Amino acid sequence: MADTALMDKLVSLCKRRGFVFQSSEIYGGLGSVWDYGPLGVELKKNVKDRWWRAMVHARDDIEGLDAAILMHPRVWEASGHVAGFTDPLVDCRHCKNRFRADDPRLKGTPGQPDAQCPVCGNRGTLTEPRMFNLMFKTFMGPVEEQAAVVYLRPETAQGIYVNYLNVLQSSRQKVPFGIAQIGKAFRNEITPGNFIFRTREFEQMEMQFFVKPGTDADWFEQWREWRMRWHHDLGLTPAKLQWHQHGPDELAHYARAAFDIQYQFPFGWQEIEGIHNRGDFDLGRHQEYSGKKLEYFDQAATERFLPFIVETSAGADRVALTLLVDAYREEDVGGETRVVLGFHPAVAPIKAGVFPLVKKDGMPELATELYHDLKRRFPAFYDDSGAIGRRYRRMDEAGTPFGITVDGETASARSVTVRHRDSMRQERVSVDQVAGFIEERLGRA
Numbered sequence: 059m060a061d062t063a064l065m066d067k068l069v070s071l072c073k074r075r076g077f078v079f080q081s082s083e084i085y086g087g088l089g090s091v092w093d094y095g096p097l098g099v100e101l102k103k104n105v106k107d108r109w110w111r112a113m114v115h116a117r118d119d120i121e122g123l124d125a126a127i128l129m130h131p132r133v134w135e136a137s138g139h140v141a142g143f144t145d146p147l148v149d150c151r152h153c154k155n156r157f158r159a160d161d162p163r164l165k166g167t168p169g170q171p172d173a174q175c176p177v178c179g180n181r182g183t184l185t186e187p188r189m190f191n192l193m194f195k196t197f198m199g200p201v202e203e204q205a206a207v208v209y210l211r212p213e214t215a216q217g218i219y220v221n222y223l224n225v226l227q228s229s230r231q232k233v234p235f236g237i238a239q240i241g242k243a244f245r246n247e248i249t250p251g252n253f254i255f256r257t258r259e260f261e262q263m264e265m266q267f268f269v270k271p272g273t274d275a276d277w278f279e280q281w282r283e284w285r286m287r288w289h290h291d292l293g294l295t296p297a298k299l300q301w302h303q304h305g306p307d308e309l310a311h312y313a314r315a316a317f318d319i320q321y322q323f324p325f326g327w328q329e330i331e332g333i334h335n336r337g338d339f340d341l342g343r344h345q346e347y348s349g350k351k352l353e354y355f356d357q358a359a360t361e362r363f364l365p366f367i368v369e370t371s372a373g374a375d376r377v378a379l380t381l382l383v384d385a386y387r388e389e390d391v392g393g394e395t396r397v398v399l400g401f402h403p404a405v406a407p408i409k410a411g412v413f414p415l416v417k418k419d420g421m422p423e424l425a426t427e428l429y430h431d432l433k434r435r436f437p438a439f440y441d442d443s444g445a446i447g448r449r450y451r452r453m454d455e456a457g458t459p460f461g462i463t464v465d466g467e468t469a470s471a472r473s474v475t476v477r478h479r480d481s482m483r484q485e486r487v488s489v490d491q492v493a494g495f496i497e498e499r500l501g502r503a
């Protein structure tokens with residue numbers, strides 16, 4: 059299947075089944091902003107819950123945080139975002155389109171008569187590259203003036219740095235320790251696209267690990283290993299995951315070392331998570347800009363130091379897209395195409411579909427009772443409309459791992475048919491055991 063065809067099919071499946079819709083669609087949509095529908099919100103929540111469990115609940119050395127999106131504007135001066143979070147951009151004076159200066163579609167030298175606009179085709183209408191800040195600005199309070207400017211955070215990390223002492227003191231942690239946060243971030247991306255891959259509003263799952271200088275390289279390696287394993291445990295195809303090391307010209311201003319975890323999307327190998335050794339850049343800058351001492355006092359060694367930071371930064375939307383792409387497959391079944399989202403059961407939005415084989419002979423009543431019982435334990439879906447084969451296909455497209463059919467034998471034998479999404483194999487399970495049967499197979503580590 060051609061790569062663009064696969065993305066087109068996925069986008070259309072996501073709309074059809076209620077994973078992702080374009081934002082404000084009835085008004086023509088808003089560029090590169092997306093809404094998650096009933097199945098999408100469950101999928102993304104499962105990603106975030108798994109991350110939170112692995113990073114916070116399963117560990118003694120990481121605390122959670124939920125900092126506000128709006129922060130003191132000095133934060134973004136200290137972080138380097140006001141001065142440095144910029145892309146060089148070129149405008150077309152004729153059609154008013156805007157491009158990144160390194161857009162491969164631009165022909166000639168922007169600002170010169172030979173330069174050609176890739177959209178309207180005019181020559182000599184492209185401006186010289188100008189720097190453009192990617193942070194969204196808004197105003198705090200009733201007056202819209204420069205003094206009232208605040209930014210929508212472009213990353214969640216800064217909320218962690220400015221709270222590092224609060225968390226350290228209130229939780230009584232000791233270095234090395236980490237702070238984890240999941241939350242929205244906003245970037246006025248110039249070339250967003252590829253569905254939910256690069257958007258202007260997205261969610262990050264970030265963890266900052268504070269370590270003693272000199273131990274950072276070892277922690278960095280340890281975190282690389284743990285984070286790659288987490289992606290494998292989501293059920294992603296291992297051969298489609300790889301490391302990309304940032305060369306000296308790629309490293310962000312704060313990073314001493316950086317590796318991306320990349321996934322092989324239909325549009326190429328792309329980053330889904332970054333692991334960064336940020337040294338003491340962040341705490342050093344916040345100490346300088348705030349005038350507050352942010353050093354850590356190591357009582358055992360009776361020494362003070364500014365901790366180094368190892369950061370793991372993943373996008374919840376990107377991981378959700380990775381799961382969708384990795385799970386999508388088409389199969390020929392008896393001359394018909396079956397579309398399946400083969401999610402790992404732990405991330406599947408719905409765990410079981412419940413179907414009465416026919417709408418009579420007490421089957422709907424038994425199926426409804428079972429459905430309500432299951433729904434108390436995990437997300438389940440009841441469907442009594444159409445042929446059973448069509449109901450199975452709808453659940454295949456939603457990525458539901460188990461289909462439970464109440465049939466003519468259920469009342470007397472107290473058993474149902476459980477159909478496995480991937481193999482389409484069916485087996486008989488007693489009504490009393492079906493909830494446990496499914497729970498055992500959800501693998502919610």
Ligand code: GAP
Pocket residue numbers: 212213214215245247254255256257258259260261262264329330331332369371372373374375376
């Ligand atoms: N605090 C470091 C940081 O923000 P980043 O590489 O700019 O580093 C980290 O972003 C992760 O956030 C990326 O790996 C990606 O998963 C996600 N991300 C960044 N920009 C995004 C965007 N425009 N849309 C969706 N996800 C994005």
